[in-house]
Amino acid sequence: MGRIWLAAFAMLLGGVMLQAAPAAAQAVDFKGKRIEFIVPFIPGGGTDVWARFFLPYLEKYLPGNPTVLVKNQPGGNGIAGANQFHLRSQPDGLTVLGTSGSVQLPYLLEDPRVKYEYKEWTPILVSPTGGVTYIRPEFGVKSAADIGKLKGQKIKFGSQGVSSIDMVVALSYELLGLDPQVVFGLKGRADGRLALERGETNIDYQITGAFLKNVEPLVKAGKAVPLYAFGVLDDKGEVVRDPSFPGMPSVAEVYEKMHGRKPAGVEWEAYKAFFTAGFAAQKILVLPKGTPANIIAVWREAARRVVSDPEFVTRSRNELGDYKQAIGPDAATLTNVAIQVDPAAKAWLKNWLVTKYNYKPDAD
Amino acid sequence: MLDVIATTFVNLVTSASLIYLLGGVLLGLVVGILPALGGTAGMALLIPFVFGLEPNAALAMMTGLLAVVATGDTVTSILMGIPGSAASQATILDGFPLAKRGEAARALSAAYVASAAGGVIGAMVLTAAILVARPIILAFGTGEMLLLVLLGISMVCVLSGSSLVKGLIACALGLLVGAVGAAPATSEYRMIMGNFYLADGVPLVAVALGVFALPEIIDLLRRDAAISSAMSIGRGWLQGAIDCWIHKGVVLRTSAIGCLIGALPGIGGSVVDWIAYGHTVQTARDKSQFGKGDIRGVIGVEASNNSVQGGALVPTLIFGIPGSGSTAIFLAGLILIGLQPGMAMVEQNLDVTYTIIWSLAIANILGAGFCFMISGQMAKLTLVRYVYLAPYMLAIVFYASFQSSGDWGDMVALIAMGLIGCYLRRFGYSRPAFLIGFVLQNNIETYLYQTMQFYTLGDLARRPLIWILFAVIVISLYFGLKHRPKNQTEGVSGELSATTLWPQAIFLLLALAAVVYCVYDVRKFYLLGSIFPLTVCAFLAPLLLYGLWRVLARDLSDPILFDSESEWRLKEEGYVASLGHYVLWILGFVGLTYLVGFLIGIALFFVLFLAVKSPAGWGGIALMTGAVVAFFMAISYFLVLDLPRGLLQNVYRLPWPIG
Structure with a gap:
């Protein structure tokens, strides 16, 4: 009995080792391989749902139809998992990382915990998202046109933390001349909606999917008023109207109306970088540093075929919003807008967070 | 509406969905029994299979798993003294002593019956609440949440054992350990000793396993025998069910508590069992057996931790806001099969809602049935000499802890918490009080800060719910203090003499050192980041000094003095190391x-x-x-x-x- 067991165990061990032995890298074929899609957040979060949405399509279009699995590595709000990916993963195309705004922002703000370097990664696919700001009806404001009425009013906004993407939105309020009281400690964006429904806050935002499904009913019931959508970046990197909300002005349009001039200046540049890292390039699928060109090419080709799959196109419109999934060189361009920020804008942003919201990037 | 309820039931039991439900139940029991995994991990496991399933089948499978984790985790808690998942920590207090004295069968049976009853009650509440709960949940603002959390803290007075001062010290130490990491209001890193691993705080798994499981494993090893002192697991299967019937009032009340707390997003499942346990003790006439193997302690906790899922599904379904970790993934699963939870889904897809509810009820009954079937064999583990089990337990406990962030820090945190647990136990400080403080810290601080930002005192005074909850806390404290159970929750003290008091003094001095470190560490923080730990320190320091004074006074009749290791235990109870x-x-x-x-x-x-x-x-x-x-x-x-x-x-x- 004992010997049979040991023999079986030895065979299992041997078999597994054989399988895991590195294959000679000629023509890239992932047949029989397991690909780990690392998500540095808990299962069930936005990035996790996003990654799992892609799994069946990646399996279908990667050569050899490998098994693709999500591996959740939570900790440090995404920083820990991204660090591990950067320091440990092998450039064999079998490990990819799905990042999110909360991985991009600390990188942008040079958080001392960040050990990863976006410039060394290869972005394969970028999923943008948008969002809509809405308020409680008590203000008597009907649309972005009379946003001026909000000036000088007591505005309360719930945020998940001082380096979360909620601060991108707080900055947009400030650029539009509002002075919100930011209350920290929310446990997720849905918490923000609940706080507004309870009347504890009176201004909030939700990203596209959540807005369509959970805030639209409130709007219809007269319990919430949408003001503006943040917008998306066009090919030139300018903020334009969000295709998911063609009837709503973008932040750039509202800004122009409020101030009577096109948005410009260091604070606008800071906002744009912040916005790109948080929204326009919110989710990025990357390959690790040092990945050979043939593997990159295979992944790019798979991504191209995924985003042109008709079933994917229909389903992604429902699940991810009406946004163009950036692939190939576009993915790299968009990622660069998010991470290669003019030093003056970066300094302005840091200073804004430090002086206004007690952000401590170098706290020990 | 009634016809929808009936047709969904027929559809569920006559289609392939039932098979998927069964699959979900079996997986749920496995992840419940294994201490390494809980409902969250189990749901995450299911997610890949959900994709592409027929929606009803997927719903049945996910709900089946969700429903029974708290039934399966009982097995480990009662038989091994190790929490099978965070929801059954309190089951250990009475369940494990029962198993030790050879009544494992009775404890398990009572637990399963109570679990099934609680789960079905949860499903019933969900049925009734799903269409009317929205205004109720919206009525609970951050102020009301804060009071509910404080109600949880008030349970410390019935869990303190013979010395209230020591219960409060343990709770305050828990609050202090909970305060490690980023401050909710300012994101400043508190007490991380330059180590970013601690920026997220000490993981709950490390605290729960360290404080409860490691000391238990060590203690059992030292006695070098089997877990059960009796030679059999007892024949109390029927007795356990009868116990549940006798104490049906406990089942009903703790199920209601489970539903209510589960339904409020943000407080979380890991507190429910403690509140239910505290309530059971408070309302019992004879409190002398709690902590030594009172069957009511098992029944109360197990009914509540199954009913909590029915409650937790209320906000999940009508707001799309999960009430617990596992419902968070459940929510993701719903989105993957093309459903968007929210009031719209509840009202327009009533069949979906009732499929979930029926699955919940059926799964709870199936889960309890399966557990009955396997428990006879499982319970025999308590008769195995512990040296054979211990290495497996250690491996699983460390592996489980490592899963919380996949960092070596998890292992170190577990060891550190294990040492704290061993010494809390040795000197008779209530470990449950420590855990309650740890678990509730973040909620207290966040809700307190948010309440201050959102409301003025005048606003709060105009909210009737605030007054009601306030009254409940006062009543709970009054009864808790008046009829405080004085049981030693941490075993018996060894013989004390004036010369064997120094270890207790050192323990108190170390705690005092922690207070000093905390004050030193947060001294330069913004007020909002430091006010909470400083308040805890201001409360804790006098208690520690008082304790130190009592120890130095050498009055051996004072219940504060306690040391279960005051003399070498080689001779007694079979201790060999x-x-x-x-x-x-x-x-x-x-x-x-x-x-x-x-x-x-x-x-x-x-x-x-x-x-x-x-x-x-x-x-x-x-x-x-x-x-x-x-x-x-x-x-x-x-x-x-x-x-x-x-x-x-x-x-x-x-x-x-x-x-």
């Missing part, structure tokens, strides 16, 4: 892992430990070692989880699984 002896073994195990990684480390540890400590021959040792290695290989392969790496793996690239 000292506390330090097995602490060293565990440190040795972690050290091995640090050098050569988890899989090789565990194999070496098994061989060494069993060769030295057990009478097993080399064949047996090889078999047991092979089994554990195969188990961890399988679990890490199929669940795509990492094993802790060692120095060896950092220097050389090794193939899976040892790399």
Whole structure:
């Protein structure tokens, strides 16, 4: 009995080792391989749902139809998992990382915990998202046109933390001349909606999917008023109207109306970088540093075929919003807008967070 | 509406959905029983299979799993004294003593019946609440939430044991450990000692396993016997069910508590069991047996931790806001099968809602039935000499802790919490009070801060719910203090003499040092970041000084003085080794892992430990070692989880699984 067991165990061990032995890298074929899609957040979060949405399509279009699995590595709000990916993963195309705004922002703000370097990664696919700001009806404001009425009013906004993407939105309020009281400690964006429904806050935002499904009913019931959508970046990197909300002005349009001039200046540049890292390039699928060109090419080709799959196109419109999934060189361009920020804008942003919201990037 | 309820039931039991429901239940029981995994991990496992399933089948499977984790986790808690998941920590307090004295069958049976009853009550509440709960949940603002959390803290007075001062010290220490990491209001890193691992705070798994499981494993090893002192597991299967019937009032009330707390997003499932336990003790006439094996302690907790899922589904379905960790993934699953939870879904897809509710009810009954079937065999583990079980327990506990962030810090945190747990136990400080403080810290601080930002005192005074909850807390405190159970929750003290008090003094001095460190660490923080830990310190310091004064006064009749290790316990109760002896073994195990990684480390540890400590021959040792290695290989392969790496793996690239 004992010997049979040991023999079986030895065979299992041997078999597994054989399988895991590195294959000679000629023509890239992932047949029989397991690909780990690392998500540095808990299962069930936005990035996790996003990654799992892609799994069946990646399996279908990667050569050899490998098994693709999500591996959740939570900790440090995404920083820990991204660090591990950067320091440990092998450039064999079998490990990819799905990042999110909360991985991009600390990188942008040079958080001392960040050990990863976006410039060394290869972005394969970028999923943008948008969002809509809405308020409680008590203000008597009907649309972005009379946003001026909000000036000088007591505005309360719930945020998940001082380096979360909620601060991108707080900055947009400030650029539009509002002075919100930011209350920290929310446990997720849905918490923000609940706080507004309870009347504890009176201004909030939700990203596209959540807005369509959970805030639209409130709007219809007269319990919430949408003001503006943040917008998306066009090919030139300018903020334009969000295709998911063609009837709503973008932040750039509202800004122009409020101030009577096109948005410009260091604070606008800071906002744009912040916005790109948080929204326009919110989710990025990357390959690790040092990945050979043939593997990159295979992944790019798979991504191209995924985003042109008709079933994917229909389903992604429902699940991810009406946004163009950036692939190939576009993915790299968009990622660069998010991470290669003019030093003056970066300094302005840091200073804004430090002086206004007690952000401590170098706290020990 | 009634016809929808009926047709969904028929559809569920006559279609393939029932098979999926069964699958969900079985997986739920497995992840419940294994301490490494809980409902959250189980749901995450299911998600890939959900994709592409017929929606009703997917709903049945996910709900089946969600429903029974709290039934399965009972097995480990009662038989091993190790929480099978966070929801059944309080089951240990009375369930494990019952198993130790040979009444495992009765305790398990009572737990399953109570679980099934609680789960069905939860499903009923969900049925009724789903269409009307929205205004109720919206009525609970942050102020009301704060009071509910404080109600949880008030349970400390019934869990303190013979000395209230020591209960409060334990709770305050828990609050202090909970305050480690980023401050909710300012994101400043508190007390992290320059280590970013602690920025997220100490993980709950490390605290729960460290404070409860490690001291228990060590204690059992030191006695070198089986868990059960009786030679059989008892024939109390029927008795357990009868116990539930006798105490049906407890079942009803704790189920209601479970539903309510589950339905409020943000408080979370890991507190429900403690509040239910505290309530059971408060409302019992004879409190003398709690902590020593009172069946009501098991029944109350188990009814509440199953009913909590019915409650937690209320906000999940009508707001799309999860009420617990596992419902968070449940929510993601719904989105994956094309459903968007929210009031719209509840009203327009009533069949979906009732499929979930029926699955919940049926799964709870099935889960309890399965548990009855397997428990007879499982319970025999309590008759096995513990040296054979201990290495498995240690391996699982460390592996479970490592899963919370996949960082070596998890292992260190577990050891640190284990040491705190051992000494809390030794000196008679209530470990439940410590855990309550730890679990509720973040909620108290966040809600307090948010309430201050959102409301003025005048606003709060105009909210009737605030007054009602305030009254409930006052009543709870009054009864809690008036009829405080004075049981020793942490065993009996050894003989004390004036010369054996110094270890207690050192313990108090170390706690005082922690207070000083905390004050020093937060001294330059913004007020909002430092006010909470400073308040806790201001409360804790006088208590510690009082304790120190009592110890130095050497009044041996004072219940504060307590030391279960005051003399060498070799002679009594079959103790054969000292506390330090097995602490060293565990440190040795972690050290091995640090050098050569988890899989090789565990194999070496098994061989060494069993060769030295057990009478097993080399064949047996090889078999047991092979089994554990195969188990961890399988679990890490199929669940795509990492094993802790060692120095060896950092220097050389090794193939899976040892790399």
